[in-house]
Amino acid sequence: MSMLWLTRSRTSGGNFIKKIICTSLTLSSCQVTAASSFSSLLSNISSNGKEATFAFRYSYSCSTTSAAFRRYTSTKAKKQILSVKDDDDNDDGDSALEENRAMDFPGGEITYTTEMKFLPGSSEKRVQCYRVLDEDGYLISSNMSELVSKDVALKVYSGMVTLNTMDKFFYEAQRQGRLSFYLTSFGEEAINFGSAAALSSEDIVLAQYREPGILLWRGFTVQDFASQCFGNNEGHGKGRQMPIHYGSKKLNFITLSSPLATQLPQAVGMAYSLKMDKKDSCVVAFFGDGSASEGDFHAALNFAAVMDAPVVFICRNNGWAISTPVTEQFRSDGIVVKGQGYGIPSIRVDGNDALAVYHVVRSAREIAIREQRPILIEAMTYRVSHHSTSDDSTKYRSVDEIEHWKTTHSPITRLRKWAETKGWWSDTEELELHVEAKKQVKDAIDEAEKKEMPPLRDMFTDVYDELPSTLVEQETVLRETIQRHPQDFPKDIPM
Amino acid sequence: MASSIIQRIGAATSFDTNNNYFHRRSFSGRQSSFVVVRSDGANITTRLKPNGGRTHHLVTNAVATKPHTSAASKPGHEILLFDALREGLEEEMDRDPRVCIMGEDVGHYGGSYKVTKGLAPKYGDLRVLDTPIAENAFTGMGIGAAMTGLRPIIEGMNMGFLLLAFNQISNNCGMLHYTSGGQFKIPVVIRGPGGVGRQLGAEHSQRLESYFQSIPGIQMVACSTPYNAKGLMKAAIRSDNPVILFEHVLLYNLKETIPDEEYVLNLEEAEMVRPGQHVTILTYSRMRYHVMQAAKTLVNKGYDPEVIDIRSLKPFDLHTIGNSVKKTHRVLIVEECMRTGGIGASLTAAINENFHDYLDAPIVCLSSQDVPTPYAGTLEEWTVVQPPQIVAAVEQLCQ
Numbered sequence: 001m002s003m004l005w006l007t008r009s010r011t012s013g014g015n016f017i018k019k020i021i022c023t024s025l026t027l028s029s030c031q032v033t034a035a036s037s038f039s040s041l042l043s044n045i046s047s048n049g050k051e052a053t054f055a056f057r058y059s060y061s062c063s064t065t066s067a068a069f070r071r072y073t074s075t076k077a078k079k080q081i082l083s084v085k086d087d088d089d090n091d092d093g094d095s096a097l098e099e100n101r102a103m104d105f106p107g108g109e110i111t112y113t114t115e116m117k118f119l120p121g122s123s124e125k126r127v128q129c130y131r132v133l134d135e136d137g138y139l140i141s142s143n144m145s146e147l148v149s150k151d152v153a154l155k156v157y158s159g160m161v162t163l164n165t166m167d168k169f170f171y172e173a174q175r176q177g178r179l180s181f182y183l184t185s186f187g188e189e190a191i192n193f194g195s196a197a198a199l200s201s202e203d204i205v206l207a208q209y210r211e212p213g214i215l216l217w218r219g220f221t222v223q224d225f226a227s228q229c230f231g232n233n234e235g236h237g238k239g240r241q242m243p244i245h246y247g248s249k250k251l252n253f254i255t256l257s258s259p260l261a262t263q264l265p266q267a268v269g270m271a272y273s274l275k276m277d278k279k280d281s282c283v284v285a286f287f288g289d290g291s292a293s294e295g296d297f298h299a300a301l302n303f304a305a306v307m308d309a310p311v312v313f314i315c316r317n318n319g320w321a322i323s324t325p326v327t328e329q330f331r332s333d334g335i336v337v338k339g340q341g342y343g344i345p346s347i348r349v350d351g352n353d354a355l356a357v358y359h360v361v362r363s364a365r366e367i368a369i370r371e372q373r374p375i376l377i378e379a380m381t382y383r384v385s386h387h388s389t390s391d392d393s394t395k396y397r398s399v400d401e402i403e404h405w406k407t408t409h410s411p412i413t414r415l416r417k418w419a420e421t422k423g424w425w426s427d428t429e430e431l432e433l434h435v436e437a438k439k440q441v442k443d444a445i446d447e448a449e450k451k452e453m454p455p456l457r458d459m460f461t462d463v464y465d466e467l468p469s470t471l472v473e474q475e476t477v478l479r480e481t482i483q484r485h486p487q488d489f490p491k492d493i494p495m
Numbered sequence: 496m497a498s499s500i501i502q503r504i505g506a507a508t509s510f511d512t513n514n515n516y517f518h519r520r521s522f523s524g525r526q527s528s529f530v531v532v533r534s535d536g537a538n539i540t541t542r543l544k545p546n547g548g549r550t551h552h553l554v555t556n557a558v559a560t561k562p563h564t565s566a567a568s569k570p571g572h573e574i575l576l577f578d579a580l581r582e583g584l585e586e587e588m589d590r591d592p593r594v595c596i597m598g599e600d601v602g603h604y605g606g607s608y609k610v611t612k613g614l615a616p617k618y619g620d621l622r623v624l625d626t627p628i629a630e631n632a633f634t635g636m637g638i639g640a641a642m643t644g645l646r647p648i649i650e651g652m653n654m655g656f657l658l659l660a661f662n663q664i665s666n667n668c669g670m671l672h673y674t675s676g677g678q679f680k681i682p683v684v685i686r687g688p689g690g691v692g693r694q695l696g697a698e699h700s701q702r703l704e705s706y707f708q709s710i711p712g713i714q715m716v717a718c719s720t721p722y723n724a725k726g727l728m729k730a731a732i733r734s735d736n737p738v739i740l741f742e743h744v745l746l747y748n749l750k751e752t753i754p755d756e757e758y759v760l761n762l763e764e765a766e767m768v769r770p771g772q773h774v775t776i777l778t779y780s781r782m783r784y785h786v787m788q789a790a791k792t793l794v795n796k797g798y799d800p801e802v803i804d805i806r807s808l809k810p811f812d813l814h815t816i817g818n819s820v821k822k823t824h825r826v827l828i829v830e831e832c833m834r835t836g837g838i839g840a841s842l843t844a845a846i847n848e849n850f851h852d853y854l855d856a857p858i859v860c861l862s863s864q865d866v867p868t869p870y871a872g873t874l875e876e877w878t879v880v881q882p883p884q885i886v887a888a889v890e891q892l893c894q
Contacts, residue, residue, distance in 0.1 A: 204643065238676035247675045254642060255675035259666050265632040266667070269639025269647070276595070276621060276645065299632030306627055462677040463712050465735040468763070470810045 126333050129380050130360055131350040135409065137417025147355055148197070150424050155217075156197050156354055157419055158433055160189035160412050163213050165437040166222055167385075170229060173445055174389045179229055183244045185210045187352070187384030190411030191316055193217060194357025195284070198365060202281035204252045204270050206263035209244055210316060210385075211286045218251040222440045226448035233494075238462070239454040260291040264300035264313070271309035275372065282310040282368045284361075290321025292335050301342040304374035311374045312364045313344075316351065318383035323396040339376035351379030352411040355418070382409065455494040456482075571754045577747040579721035580610045583728035584648065586757065588618055591646065594732055597624040597633055598650030598687075607652050608688055608747050634660035634685070638668050641681045646732060654689030654741065655701035668737045669712030684731045685739045690781055690831055691879050692744035697867035700875075704741055704808050705837040715808040716762055717741040717780045721751040723806060726760030734762060741808070743781045765812035771801035774889055775819040777842060778829040779805045782880060786829050789885035798889060808838055816842075817850055824855040825892050829880055834862045859888050 102109040132147070134140050148156070167184035174182040185192060192213025199205070205214050212225065224236070228246050231239035236248055237255065247255025254270075257263065267285035274281060291297060292315060304311045315335040319326055332338060339346030345367070349360040357379060364375040382405040386393040393402065407413075419425035456479070460471045482489045574582065588594045596611055602625040605612030615623040626633040630651060637647040651657040657664070664685065672680050691700040704715055714736050718724035724742070731738035768783065769790060778786045783804045790800050801819055805812060820826055826846055830839040839860040846858055861880045869875055 206639075236676050236678060237674060240676060241674040245674065247678060249675070249678035255671060255679060257667050257671065257674070259662055262635055262663060262667055263639075265629075265635030265663070266639030266642070268632070269636030269641075270643045272621075272624070272636065273640040273643040273645045295629070296631055296635060299627070299629035300635070302627055303629070303632055303636060307624070462673045464714070465672075465680065468810055469813075 121331070122333050122337070127336050127348050129348040129350050129378075130356050131353050132356040132359065133353050133414055133418050135414060137414050137419075137421055139418075147359055150422075152197055153415075153419060153422075154424060156193040156358070157412075157415050157425070158437075159193045159196070159213055159216050160354070160415065161433050162222065162437045162440070163189050163192060163216055164412060165434065166212075166216075166225060166441050169438070169441045169445060170225075171389065178445070178449060179243055179389075181243045181389055182229065183209055183388040184385040185212065187382050187405060187409075187411070188316055188318060189213060190354035190357055190415065191314070191351045191379045191381060194354040195286075195314060195361040198358045198361035199284060200281060200365075202252065202279070203365065204254065204267075204274075204281070204283045206254045206267045206270070206283065206285045207256060208260065208263065208287050208291060208316075209256055210288070210318075212244065212246060215246055215248065215251060215253050218248075218253065220246065220248060220251060220253075222444040223447060224248075226444040227451065230448040230451070231453070232448055232451040233454045233458075234448070234451050238458050240458075240462075261287055261294035261296035261300075263287070264291075264296050265303065267311050267313075268300050268303045268307065268309045271304065271311045271374075272307060274310060275308075280369060282312055282365055284312045284314060284365075286314050286316060288321060289315060289317040289319070289326050289335060290324060290329055292338065293329055298338075298342075301339070301344060301374070301376070305343040308372045309374055310368040310372050312361065312368050313339075313374060313376045314361070315376070315378045316381060317378050318351075318381045320383045320387070320393070320397070322387040322391060323393070334378055334380070336376065336378040344374050344376045346376035346378065348378045348380060351381035352409050352414065354411055354415045381411075452494055453492055571752040573750060573752050574721050575747070576718075576721045576724050576742075576749045576751075577608050577610050579725040579751075579753060580718075580728050580742070581612060581614070583725040583732075584611065585614065585617075587729055587732045588614065588622065591732075593644060594646045594648065595622045595624065595640070596648045596650065597626055597637055597640075599626055599628055599633075599652050601625060601650050606650065608742075608744075610742075610747075611650070630656050630659035631663050634663040635667065637683050637685075638663055638671070638681055641683045641737075642671070642679045646682050646684075648684040648686060648732065651685065651687030653699050653701075653744075654687045654703040655698055657685065657687060657703060658701070658706070660685075661706070664707065664713070664737075664739075665710045669710040672736075673712060680735050681737050682735045683737045684728075685737065686728075686731075686742060688742045688744040688747070690741075690743040690745070691863070691868050691875065694870055694872055694875060695744065695868075696870050700868035702832045702837065702863075704739075705832045707739055708809050708838060708841060713737045713739055713809065714762055715739045715741065716806055717743075717808055718806070719743070719746060719780050719783045719804055721749060722753045723760060723766060723804075725753060726758055727762065727806070729757075729759045730762045733759065738762065741780065745781055763807045763810060763812055765815040766804040766806050767801075767815065768804050769800065769802040771799040771823070773799045773823060773893055774801065774825040774827055775816070775823045776800050776802045776827045776829060776885070776889070777805050777816060778802070779808065779838070780831065782829045782831050785880060785882050786885055789882035789889070792882065792886050793889055796886075796890075798893060800889060805842070811842060811845055813845060813849055816846065820846060820850045821853050824853055826854065826858045827885070827888055827892055828858065828860040828862075829885055830860070830862045831879060832862055833865045834860075835865050837862050856892055859892055861885065861888055 102111045132139060132141070163185060167182075167186060170179060170182045171184050173179045188210055192211055193216075195211075196214045196217035199214075201218060205211075207214060212220075215225075216222075223234075225246065227235035228237055228241070229243035231243075233239065237245070241247075241255065242258070245256040245258070247253060254263065254266070264285050264287060267283045271283040274283065285300075287297065301313065303309070304313070317326065317334055321329055326334070334348065336346045336348040347360055347364070349356050351357060360377055364377055367373070368375050383393075384402060384406045416425060416430070457475070460475045461467060463471060479495070482495070584594075584596065588596075596614065598606070598611075600607060601611040602615035602620060602623045604625075605615075611623060615625075626636070634649055634657070637649040640647050651660070668681055668683060668685075689701055689703055691702075704717065707713065707715060714731075714734065716727050716731065716738060718727045718740065727740060731740050768787065776786050776790075783802070786802055790802055793800050801823055803815060803819055805816070828839040828842055830837055830842075832838050832840075834840070839862050843858045843860050847854075861884055863878050863880065866878060868878055
């Protein structure tokens with residue numbers, strides 16, 4: 001049930017009446033958490049009381065009208081209203097008298113009550129999550145219209161398999177000592193590709209680290225991934241960042257930075273930039289359940305709401321932050337309810353259902369751009385991977401649990417089953433895809449390993465736009481040292 | 496070794512970027528001409544250093560004084576430092592629509608020191624953006640906006656608050672151009688008032704230049720006069736690197752006549768305040784005025800100090816400094832930073848390394864003590880280097 005909040009203020013000799021209308025609208029099987037609070041409502045009324053301008057906000061619910069929320073100068077505190085004299089529109093009888101007493105605080109009028117009631121910390125029922133396919137790959141709701149074309153669906157599926165294969169082999173490569181570090185996205189492939197398919201190539205993506213699927217979708221090759229991980233000279237990053245910290249300006253994917261949640265305020269800044277340029281695209285920022293504890297997360301959501309920034313915040317709630325389970329990360333009902341705290345419409349989706357993710361992200365993107373406001377999506381999933389190659393998650397969770405999620409709830413299996421029911425996929429194609437992906441990945445690793453490392457000069461370039469003399473000096477000193485003691489330095493650095 | 500010497504001499508020219516304007520003006524009376532070198536699009540920029548640089552009358556105290564009528568016949572306009580910064584901002588915002596400002600209370604309030612006054616009504620709420628109170632967040636926002644093509648100027652209401660933004664400044668602002676392989680550039684300007692003011696308490700009297708100086712990838716400059724404030728502001732905005740511009744709380748009301756024509760200063764250059772022969776005094780920001788006050792006393796006592804306002808805190812202008820050291824052979828550094836890990840400490844190390852052979856005496860560095868800035872007026876006054884200490888140090892150095 002979604003709520004429509006509408007308020008109207010009417011002057012009548014200085015008295016004000018508020019009316020609240022609640023209606024229920026259903027939106028298939030999804031639930032939209034309304035951003036609603038009286039404090040977000042404002043009316044700006046001139047001193048003589050004649051003119052009244054209305055500012056109202058209502059939650060989004062598949063309607064085509066848009067809410068306009070304009071910035072304005074701060075309201076002046078007005079006289080406290082103690083009672084209502086005339087009340088033409090009131091048809092609620094006596095109880096309206098209670099509700100209509102309003103106090104005018106900066107930020108808007110608030111009706112008061114004599115009943116002391118604490119808002120509960122959480123509601124009894126958890127926010128439901130939007131889902132389209134069941135575990136066996138059948139559409140749950142029969143009135144679901146055709147969501148994706150065959151091409152898009154198969155591209156999503158093969159992307160998921162490629163990512164899965166790439167992760168397997170790169171992880172092995174790290175175990176064999178060929179890579180220093182790697183981080184897999186097992187179990188979260190649907191979030192990767194469901195969202196990637198829903199975005200346009202102009203949407204700027206700021207990821208955390210478990211979203212390489214976005215890059216794969218946009219054209220980053222497996223070879224590119226390997227080059228970045230090996231730190232060779234072919235990579236976009238010139239070998240400067242640790243593995244899996246990809247970035248490509250051409251593909252509108254911002255280079256990853258290790259500290260968590262730092263990308264969230266930056267996302268707001270980029271959306272601000274898009275607003276100034278009035279572009280028809282949005283910014284998408286990914287983060288995990290653990291990152292939502294960082295200060296940057298809260299500030300970014302607040303900023304985005306205040307600035308009407310077209311950012312889609314996507315939280316991958318995979319249950320674990322290294323060894324910290326979500327029960328120890330926060331006390332709220334996940335991340336989705338936090339949106340309401342900042343005035344942001346939010347939704348929860350089954351992150352292992354690629355079609356659901358696709359649908360939600362596509363809708364969220366439309367709202368964000370059309371209404372120029374942020375949206376929060378919480379995609380529920382499970383981190384089948386260890387946190388990274390530096391982690392052995394069997395130390396803090398049971399192997400059975402991991403196996404269960406890996407097999408029973410696998411997003412790849414689910415989508416494949418759906419594709420098979422539609423007759424778009426078969427076992428032969430499955431075999432072909434796996435063989436092809438495996439070959440691609442293996443070749444990429446072998447090739448990347450053979451390639452040259454970045455030259456010594458690249459240690460000093462790009463610190464500034466041009467090489468300053470201090471760094472030239474430091475480079476000279478280093479080169480001289482290497483020349484004098486060649487046996488103490490690695491041989492494979494191109495000079 | 497020859498190659499490295501040539502590199503150092505060439506230090507000045509290696510910074511000049513393609514779009515660098517360069518303007519030097521001399522009030523000395525010997526030369527009344529001024530040079531504007533415009534190198535828009537051209538690959539070659541030339542640097543001219545008129546003899547003696549810009550000689551200015553001695554400033555006898557730290558607050559604004561009525562300017563003497565100088566020998567220069569060129570008209571200019573009198574302006575206060577905060578207004579000079581604002582003028583620089585306004586000119587750059589007119590010139591480039593991508594320039595925008597963000598910070599707390601910068602819009603309708605005009606900034607806590609009125610540096611952004613009048614800009615919000617002129618350019619709108621979006622280009623002069625009031626942000627909620629979260630320094631890390633709006634600094635991060637500025638960095639994100641810069642990566643997508645804008646040129647934001649991020650204001651910290653007080654430099655000390657930017658400690659909250661350290662994560663974004665260090666891990667992202669300074670690094671992303673490098674770690675992305677040069678794909679994303681971050682042309683932000685981070686500015687704000689800092690330094691020890693008048694009884695503002697310890698948390699409002701921070702010298703952030705000491706903490707930031709290690710961050711690779713950023714440049715730091717400190718302004719001290721209306722002339723260099725405007726010039727450095729414009730240069731910082733035009734630079735493609737992230738620049739931190741340090742202003743001082745006590746200097747906002749300094750008055751000076753600045754040129755009417757447009758001028759942009761070089762970010763990596765130091766300013767020769769008073770040429771001399773006996774000792775090189777290196778300083779920046781507010782301490783420049785304490786040094787000049789001490790210089791008056793020293794001149795009366797028969798000394799001839801050479802005073803250089805280093806302006807560029809990262810990287811140091813070792814060219815100007817080096818030439819001075821080679822001439823005087825004695826160095827005194829006067830700074831407001833604390834003793835440990837301040838700008839003076841780095842500068843001492845840099846001069847010792849590079850010009851050791853030219854020094855006749857160890858470098859003396861006068862700095863604040865390693866204490867939080869006390870509130871009581873008398874204590875606060877003595878936490879900051881005062882002119883009598885400078886005079887005493889010079890006398891000691893020149894024995």
